[in-house]
Amino acid sequence: MDEAERIAAFYRKHGKEPPKHFEHGTEDDIKANMKLLKPSSWRLEGNKLIGETEMGPLVQTIPTDYIMTGVGGDGLPIFKKVVLS
Numbered sequence: 001m002d003e004a005e006r007i008a009a010f011y012r013k014h015g016k017e018p019p020k021h022f023e024h025g026t027e028d029d030i031k032a033n034m035k036l037l038k039p040s041s042w043r044l045e046g047n048k049l050i051g052e053t054e055m056g057p058l059v060q061t062i063p064t065d066y067i068m069t070g071v072g073g074d075g076l077p078i079f080k081k082v083v084l085s
Helices: 003-013 027-033
Strands: 041-045 048-053 056-061 066-071 077-081
Touching (some): 041 066
Antiparallel strands (some): 048 056
């Protein structure tokens, strides 16, 4: 008995309908419908770089020896390496 049959038998034993599988589309369909997130404001909290998007914050950790010094003309953050002397 393969895995699918074993699972179907389990649901039948308990008088339940097995879950149904619905296709969500091909990988190309999903890629075509993806929306690019463009962060509008950036801030640095510790080593977490946070950009606000229309779908919520976008967070990325950065090395602790870099700081954000501002935002460039393209809307992306500008970093500077911190050198301890």
